[in-house]
Amino acid sequence: MVRINRRRLLQLSGAGAATAAAGGLAGILASSRAPAYGQTTNLHWVRWSDYVPASDQLLRNKIVPDGEKALGIKIQFETINANDIQARVTSSIQSGSGPDIIMAVNNWPQLYATSLADVSDVAEEIGNAQGGYYDMCKTVGIYGGKWIGVPWAIGGGLVVYRKSWLAEAGYEKFPVTWDQWHDAGRKLKAAGHPIGQTLGHTFGDASGFWYPYLWSWGGKEVEADGKTVALNSKETIESVKFAVPFWNDCCDPGGLAWDDSSNNRAFLSGTISATNNGASIYLEAKKKPDMYLTDKGTAMKDDISHAPLGTGAGGHFALPGPFIDMVMGYSKNQKAAKDFLRWVHSKPVFEEWFTSQQGYTDGATKYWEKDPVWDKDPVMLPFRDLPNSARLMGYAGPPNQKAAEVQTKYIIVDMYAKAVQGMPAEDAVKWATGELTKVYA
Amino acid sequence: MTFTTVAAPRSYARTPRRGPVTRLLEDERWLAIVLLLPTVVLLGLFIAYPFIKGIMLSVTDTKVGVPGHFVGLQNFVNVWHDGIFRVAVWNTCIYTAIATIFKLALGLWLAVLLNNNFKGKAFTRAFILLPFIIPTVLSTLAWKWMFDPTFSVINWGLYRLGIIDHRINWLGDPDLALISVIIVNVWRGVPFFAISLLAGLQTISPELHEAAAIDGARAWQRFRHVTWPLLLPVTLVVMLFSVIQTFADFQLVYVLTGGGPANATQLFSTYAYQIGIGTGLLSQGATISLAVFPVLLVVVIVQLFYIRKAETH
Known part of the structure; x- marks a missing residue:
């Protein structure tokens, strides 16, 4: 029996083939590990728990097993609450161990850029094959000229509203300008059907409304240099001044404490007439037509439609969140992870998942605008064009760590919340500008 | 022989x-x-x-995945000038002080009641521990539903009783939001006080009460001059634990309000989490967490001093 000391064992266990060459059969036995060519690579993929549960089931029961067969690897697929992903990423990076691939939302890849693997080859290949990525995917997915993640899809919100109640308020189509919003909202609230919008500290819906609202008035956080704070402007003050009567006259006051699921519950229970949200409300109503009914007893799904957020002097915008698969820098399986991403992002595989979403998300590339999924349900069609009106937090600067800090501290959201709670508009803007100045210092 | x-x-x-x-x-x-x-x-x-x-x-500028450099006390200077941090300090002090006072008062009252003999005593004693036993996140989610502006059972009850004619915005109003999180903290913390103080009460010899009663002391006088002095060392220890736990509370506020609206319920721990995890600024998150330490240290030293004094007395 060949005697192997500790150092030798470590060397040998690093590569089974080398073990075989150096120590022969005895070496392999001593290392208690099969040679590399006999091992199965284990990949650990973490994603959020999807708002369309059928998509997670498809991944778990069909796509992941298919991937294991196609690539000869073992995949541990895990879904967690979106709010917990950042804690998971942080602990994994700091400890240098954890999942091989983690799905990020919003601008998160920019926060962890130096701890992620370069996946330029895969991202370029997928992007070129599928008509090119949207600009927002490039902005979030590229750091220092390299792709730090492979864009998967884009999720975002539109205004979901009750057609019949809008018609009773005199609007056959959802209002376009903010003045029309105010007029319609006042009538709706008077009829007992207020607009529902969160002004609380919550992950998606608060920023999803108030950032585009600010931009639509022409307001912005910083100049394009990403340093000069530009919040304290006539446009921002106007937006805050308008927000106060709009809130009081049109909105459900409970929104100050809502989280991301509160408006779903309020809408489906018939308490509110409109809210900015992903398509999850409509998809839920569609899934259970007998459960969610209008006051006339008809299926609520038939009374639901979607519209873009209001238009102001600055235009109309949305704040969608790109979903990006990050290969972690500490991963020992980077090649296998990239092979898997190349496979799972390919047209035939991704199409299965994309179809299961029923329009809840857009593809990361323009190719998916032509997918037949958009022909199936006209109520979902407005989501197709969402990426084209997209801006990212931190506008007009990059969606970097500073922008994330502003968002994490809810400075923009709280600017409006403070005004709604009685602070003069100028003071609220001044407070927010002061906070932004400290962040961007 | x-x-x-x-x-x-x-x-x-x-x-x-x-x-x-x-x-x-x-x-x-x-x-x-x-x-x-x-x-x-x-x-x-x-x-x-x-x-x-x-x-x-x-004392570094460490971010997630980026080893930091030594920056001395710069993070503490930044935090000191951070308006949201100052709000968090104020909220934490108010939250801890009010919650602890109510937990002590209600816990003591409950302990005195439970110290009497009545039918079903064992069951009642076990039952009141429920808030303390249920995982905080679960019970807080239930409270979140009860405070929900649209579906609040509290509002429904008050409305049906004719006490209110419009919905109370429990978590949406800044003052009510802080009061609401304090109410939940008190609800969760009272059993700990009650059971600990009950244990303390049971160490007091009934003969002392009997002697005081023979001397003509009334119930309140017996409590004031017999029970309270003998219970004081236990009370101070329980308060010490409670202050430390309440000061560092996280789950309850994170689930109920996330620190909102407009930072009205922001505490040390929720703010540290936002900055450290949400933004990836680990060093600043650690600085905010450490800022609790001197405040707690003073509280602990003062309380330990009083505990020693009470025991010596």
Whole structure:
């Protein structure tokens, strides 16, 4: 029996083939590990728990097993609450161990850029094959000229509203300008059907409304240099001044404490007439037509439609969140992870998942605008064009760590919340500008 | 006369030879070290190491995945000038002070009630522990539903009783939001006070009460001059634990309000989490967490001083 000391064992266990060459059969036995060519690579993929549960089931029961067969690897697929992903990423990076691939939302890849693997080859290949990525995917997915993640899809919100109640308020189509919003909202609230919008500290819906609202008035956080704070402007003050009567006259006051699921519950229970949200409300109503009914007893799904957020002097915008698969820098399986991403992002595989979403998300590339999924349900069609009106937090600067800090501290959201709670508009803007100045210092 | 045979003691030479470890442990100093070692290791791993790591992080500019450089006390200066941090400090102090006062008052009241003999005493004692036993996140989610502006059962009840004619915005109004999180904290913390103080009450000899009663002391006088002085050391210890736990509370506020609306319920811990995890600024998150330390240290020293004084007295 060949005697192997500790150092030798470590060397040998690093590569089974080398073990075989150096120590022969005895070496392999001593290392208690099969040679590399006999091992199965284990990949650990973490994603959020999807708002369309059928998509997670498809991944778990069909796509992941298919991937294991196609690539000869073992995949541990895990879904967690979106709010917990950042804690998971942080602990994994700091400890240098954890999942091989983690799905990020919003601008998160920019926060962890130096701890992620370069996946330029895969991202370029997928992007070129599928008509090119949207600009927002490039902005979030590229750091220092390299792709730090492979864009998967884009999720975002539109205004979901009750057609019949809008018609009773005199609007056959959802209002376009903010003045029309105010007029319609006042009538709706008077009829007992207020607009529902969160002004609380919550992950998606608060920023999803108030950032585009600010931009639509022409307001912005910083100049394009990403340093000069530009919040304290006539446009921002106007937006805050308008927000106060709009809130009081049109909105459900409970929104100050809502989280991301509160408006779903309020809408489906018939308490509110409109809210900015992903398509999850409509998809839920569609899934259970007998459960969610209008006051006339008809299926609520038939009374639901979607519209873009209001238009102001600055235009109309949305704040969608790109979903990006990050290969972690500490991963020992980077090649296998990239092979898997190349496979799972390919047209035939991704199409299965994309179809299961029923329009809840857009593809990361323009190719998916032509997918037949958009022909199936006209109520979902407005989501197709969402990426084209997209801006990212931190506008007009990059969606970097500073922008994330502003968002994490809810400075923009709280600017409006403070005004709604009685602070003069100028003071609220001044407070927010002061906070932004400290962040961007 | 009876003779008993006494077995001769075995000679020393015939006893089995003791090993070096046994001989070492016969020395009390070494035995003490060995017995203390597991505790020292556990405290070192789970208390000292994170604390020292936190201090080291707070004097650098470390971000997630980016090793930091030494920046001295710059993070503390930044935090000091941070308006949201100051709001968090104020909220934490108010939250801790009011919650602790109510927990003490209600806990003491409950303990005195439970110290009496009544039917179903054992069941009641076990039952009141429920808020303390249920995982905080679960019970807080239930409270979130009860405070929900649209579906609040509290509002429904008050409305049906004719007490209110419009919905109360429990978590949406800044003042009510802070009051709401305090209510939940009190609800969760009262059983800990009640059971601990009940244990303290049961150590007080009934003879003392009987003697006081014979001397003509009324119920309140007996409580004021007999029960309270004897219960004081236990009360102070319970308060010490409670203040530390309440000061560092996280789950409850994170689930109920996330620190909102407009930072009205932002606490040290929720803000530290936002900055450290949400933004990836680990050093600043650690700095905010460490800022609790001097405040807590003063509170602990003052309370320990009083505990010692009460025990000596």
